[in-house]
Amino acid sequence: MPDDVAGVLLDVDDTLVDTRGAFAASVEAVWRAYLPHVPAERVPEMVALWRGDPRGYYRAYTRGELAFDEQRRLRADELHRTFGGPPVDEASYPAWLEVFWGTFERSWRAHDDARATVDALREAGLRVGAVTNAGRALQDRKLAASGLDDVPVLVTVDTFGVGKPDPRVFLEGARLLGTEPGRTVYVGDELDVDAIGAVRAGLVGVWLDRPGTRRGDGHLEDPTAAAEAGVVVVVPSLTRLAETMAQVVVR
Structure with a gap:
């Protein structure tokens, strides 16, 4: 990191x-x-x-x-x-x-660690936004219903007509967040689509590997493969992410 x-x-x-x-x-x-x-x-x-x-x-x-x-x-x-x-x-x-x-x-609910993590990241002086492979209207409603309507949805599948891991998606997210790609962390639960995709676009990819939630069925979910692809941070929760980010000095 x-x-x-x-x-x-x-x-x-x-x-x-x-x-x-x-x-x-x-x-x-x-x-x-x-x-x-x-x-x-x-x-x-x-x-x-x-x-x-x-x-x-x-x-x-x-x-x-x-x-x-x-x-x-x-x-x-x-x-x-x-x-x-x-x-x-x-x-x-x-x-x-x-x-x-x-x-x-x-049934939409925020993860128990989501609200506190968003707040902690902002308190640390970091800019925060969301990038998603679903449509904007759907994700806006989902975040609002989950008590996270203050998290701006920056890029969706509607933006380019395609989603992650297309590099344009990550780069546009960083641009709209107002941060350089190399100084922007992207966090997601799918190793290939999220973390590795972010790394290949020039961002810092973090794989959120919550215990007991892997999809299987051919999805790439191998920590060794993550490391080989340049994903240097794997966290089991957003709480751990916040703890990791607290050690980062923002310049």
Whole structure:
């Protein structure tokens, strides 16, 4: 970690906001409405499939290859087919979405360490902003519902039509934050998309590796690979991030 960091860019989902928990509630609602034949003990498998997204539909969306609703419908259909449910086609998708997305929005919560960390970073004299692979309107609502509406969303998938790890996303975040890339830390929970992507763009990449929250399903989640790619800081919580940043002298 350089000793002249001036700003911190934060991912939103599963970094500031407990999106994993919200998805778990949403998948459980879908299970009750559409897949009640599946034993309750298999619901965690359903959540893992949704988060793991083994066919990469969400990442195809962030590359500009799929529309947001289309990637979500395809993931819903995959979930149903995997667990023996009815297909989710264009006709049935709106009703499915009402069950899933209604629960999802009601379940948005900040991680327990998010508010204190944002405050601590600012008290240390660091500029703070968010960069995300979701749409601006969605993330603005999510942060507001989570009590983090004072964190400005600087760059979204809407900005360039693609998301991280495209270097433009990170560089634009630093530009809008008003800090040089080499003096800007980027923190996110996905090693390849967030931390390694930031390093390759010339920022300081930090991997937030919360215990028990890895996605699996082919996602790069290897600390050795992180180090080899130049990710010199891996933290288990935002609290640890704040402690690390407290040792940085802002020049």
